[in-house]
Amino acid sequence: MAKKRKPKLAVWKFASCDGCQLSLLDCEDELLAITDHIEIAYFPEATRAVVKGPYDLSLVEGSITTPHDAERVHQVRRSSKFLVTIGACATAGGIQALRNFKDVNTYITAVYPTPQFIETLNKSTPIADHVFVDFQLRGCPISKFQLLELFNAYLNGRKPNIPQYSVCIECKRKGTTCVMVAQGIPCLGPVTQAGCDAICPSFERGCYGCFGPKETPNTHSLAERFHVLGEKEDDIVRFFRGYNSYAEPFQRESIAHEKKSQV
Amino acid sequence: MAHQVRLTLDALQSLIDELQSREYIVIGPKIENRKVVYDEIAKIDDLPAGWSDEQEAATYRLHKTGSPALFDITHSMNAWIHHLYPSKATLLKASRENSGFTVERMKEAPPKYALFGIRPCDLEAMKKYDRILLKDTFHDEIYKNRREKTFIISANCTRPSGTCFCASMDSGPKATSGYDLALTEIIRDGDHYFIADIGSESAQELINKIPQAEASADDIAYANSLIEKAREQMGRTLNTGNLKEILYKNYENTHWDTVGDRCLTCGNCTLVCPTCFCTTIQDYTDLTGSNVERIRQWDSCYNNEFSYIHGGSVRTSSYARYRHWLMHKLATYHDQFDTSGCVGCGRCITWCPAAIDITEEASAIRQHSITV
Ligand code: SF4
Ligand code: SF4
Ligand code: SF4
Numbered sequence: 328m329a330k331k332r333k334p335k336l337a338v339w340k341f342a343s344c345d346g347c348q349l350s351l352l353d354c355e356d357e358l359l360a361i362t363d364h365i366e367i368a369y370f371p372e373a374t375r376a377v378v379k380g381p382y383d384l385s386l387v388e389g390s391i392t393t394p395h396d397a398e399r400v401h402q403v404r405r406s407s408k409f410l411v412t413i414g415a416c417a418t419a420g421g422i423q424a425l426r427n428f429k430d431v432n433t434y435i436t437a438v439y440p441t442p443q444f445i446e447t448l449n450k451s452t453p454i455a456d457h458v459f460v461d462f463q464l465r466g467c468p469i470s471k472f473q474l475l476e477l478f479n480a481y482l483n484g485r486k487p488n489i490p491q492y493s494v495c496i497e498c499k500r501k502g503t504t505c506v507m508v509a510q511g512i513p514c515l516g517p518v519t520q521a522g523c524d525a526i527c528p529s530f531e532r533g534c535y536g537c538f539g540p541k542e543t544p545n546t547h548s549l550a551e552r553f554h555v556l557g558e559k560e561d562d563i564v565r566f567f568r569g570y571n572s573y574a575e576p577f578q579r580e581s582i583a584h585e586k587k588s589q590v
Numbered sequence: 591m592a593h594q595v596r597l598t599l600d601a602l603q604s605l606i607d608e609l610q611s612r613e614y615i616v617i618g619p620k621i622e623n624r625k626v627v628y629d630e631i632a633k634i635d636d637l638p639a640g641w642s643d644e645q646e647a648a649t650y651r652l653h654k655t656g657s658p659a660l661f662d663i664t665h666s667m668n669a670w671i672h673h674l675y676p677s678k679a680t681l682l683k684a685s686r687e688n689s690g691f692t693v694e695r696m697k698e699a700p701p702k703y704a705l706f707g708i709r710p711c712d713l714e715a716m717k718k719y720d721r722i723l724l725k726d727t728f729h730d731e732i733y734k735n736r737r738e739k740t741f742i743i744s745a746n747c748t749r750p751s752g753t754c755f756c757a758s759m760d761s762g763p764k765a766t767s768g769y770d771l772a773l774t775e776i777i778r779d780g781d782h783y784f785i786a787d788i789g790s791e792s793a794q795e796l797i798n799k800i801p802q803a804e805a806s807a808d809d810i811a812y813a814n815s816l817i818e819k820a821r822e823q824m825g826r827t828l829n830t831g832n833l834k835e836i837l838y839k840n841y842e843n844t845h846w847d848t849v850g851d852r853c854l855t856c857g858n859c860t861l862v863c864p865t866c867f868c869t870t871i872q873d874y875t876d877l878t879g880s881n882v883e884r885i886r887q888w889d890s891c892y893n894n895e896f897s898y899i900h901g902g903s904v905r906t907s908s909y910a911r912y913r914h915w916l917m918h919k920l921a922t923y924h925d926q927f928d929t930s931g932c933v934g935c936g937r938c939i940t941w942c943p944a945a946i947d948i949t950e951e952a953s954a955i956r957q958h959s960i961t962v
């Protein structure tokens with residue numbers, strides 16, 4: 328069999344903490360096997376050597392927060408055949424999207440001594456608000472297993488086995504006792520997409536919603552339950568204002584409770 | 591009448607010892623991190639003596655009672671299905687070889703379980719699993735091999751939980767068949783003992799090995815009276831009269847919207863239900879593309895992808911998914927398997943994070959039936 332040209336991989340960074348890129352480096356055991364099949368062509372976090380584009384597969388980390396990045400993301404798209412966003416920042420705007428709910432200028436003046444040097448957009452937005460995205464890997468950070476599955480599926484020309492159902496499904500398969508039912512701890516698992524293997528409930532914590540909204544999330548009904556568990560309107564605002572606060576269903580739910588908390 | 595014996599606590603320990611010497615992995619309820627799990631126990635002391643549970647819709651709490659009773663806790667969140675029908679299993683592996691490929695079907699050395707303290711409702715659920723996974727043209731290898739080896743020590747219920755309604759479903763609180771041993775716990779006049787009903791030859795053979803006495807007529811009557819009291823104290827009831835027909839007439843009832851508005855489509859109710867059996871099968875290649883594993887995992891009809899056919903999912907709304915689930919439990923299961931899809935264990939009520947109650951929903955449909 329003729330040796331196929333290895334597909335070229337590029338890893339791009341926008342506004343983010345680099346944690347998702349680290350998940351790739353964290354694939355220690357599998358990293359060599361990956362490089363057998365994929366050429367790491369552009370990955371500044373790992374190597375300074377740069378292979379010129381275009382690239383077959385681009386992983387994009389981070390959200391768009393500056394006018395410069397809003398331009399740059401189009402160049403990334405143009406030089407990528409297949410573009411996958413990785414992590415909550417790139418897919419939903421990240422924790423930095425909390426500013427979308429406030430006037431960003433109040434932060435700038437509060438934080439920086441010379442605010443006139445700061446050039447930033449009013450909102451932190453996901454990549455898909457700017458360019459076409461072929462696939463999204465959720466999570467804060469992404470799951471190493473899902474990243475490998477993505478490579479795997481990409482190399483073999485198949486759809487990745489990445490489910491969109493709730494965290495509860497993984498929680499129950501593991502047999503973890505439900506923290507919400509047995510301990511009265513609010514948990515976002517019923518409205519959050521699986522992928523983390525229900526790690527928080529396994530450690531007796533409620534899910535924080537790192538993987539963002541599941542398919543058809545009923546945030547309104549879950550918020551009702553949070554009320555029954557004794558949470559106040561502004562607590563509920565905070566539950567939905569985490570890493571995926573700007574994802575539409577979470578955004579809508581938090582705004583609804585913010586309005587109620589103000590009356 | 592079946593043969594019944596009286597066992598002391600020590601005899602129960604001997605029973606566990608005997609099972610272990612026959613290489614059984616004994617599974618029973620125990621407390622771990624202040625929670626009940628149904629998992630391997632080494633000795634009688636592992637059982638949750640002195641603990642009891644309170645179950646209500648979306649609520650499960652444990653408390654200490656001070657009583658020496660081993661079986662005051664009704665049933666744990668996880669049923670025996672975790673052991674006999676694991677939530678994740680590799681079915682086959684295949685590899686490319688030259689111009690073709692080879693397929694290796696996975697064959698496990700099935701673990702040999704003794705299920706200790708399983709409740710009558712769960713026993714009835716197992717009969718449904720037997721009906722579905724063993725009786726037809728296709729049987730399930732994993733379930734079959736594990737099931738055949740399983741030894742069952744059932745515990746009759748003398749205290750139902752707040753969400754139990756087995757009495758309505760004719761599946762408890764007393765085990766009627768399908769067990770090797772069925773225990774009833776008695777604490778009377780400072781005495782703590784068990785009446786054991788012997789249901790199989792292998793159980794008789796085991797019993798002969800441990801200290802025991804013939805149960806007196808009085809003991810048997812007392813045990814039955816405790817179970818009868820439990821029957822009257824069910825936390826929930828479900829009127830099953832004509833229910834299937836009523837449900838079939840009510841596909842378009844607007845009440846489904848009301849419950850759909852609350853349902854989170856999280857799938858918890860299906861994954862705690864001892865009669866749910868749905869799975870999804872996926873193939874995972876490796877990076878080389880030369881090896882593949884076929885993995886089966888528990889699935890739920892509350893997942894959007896569950897009803898995916900060419901062009902999209904059939905049941906996208908939460909009301910349609912809830913309706914499908916309740917219909918399967920209380921109506922279509924009858925047509926499929928000649929039995930109800932519900933044993934009234936109440937787990938779906940307790941473990942629904944939105945506190946949705948199958949008995950309430952079914953009776954709401956009955957009350958607001960479109961055409962009676
Ligand atoms: S602990 Fe959270 S994720 Fe797990 S079943 Fe309960 S609600 Fe769902
Ligand atoms: S209720 Fe749903 S998950 Fe359960 S057996 Fe029926 S279709 Fe399957
Ligand atoms: S439907 Fe609910 S009550 Fe009926 S068997 Fe399943 S979990 Fe138990």
Ligand code: SF4
Nearest residue numbers: 711747750754756762
């Ligand atoms: S449903 Fe019946 S058999 Fe099952 S635990 Fe409750 S009382 Fe016992």
Ligand code: SF4
Nearest residue numbers: 853854856857859942
């Ligand atoms: S009925 Fe309850 S447990 Fe079942 S999917 Fe709906 S919210 Fe989840």
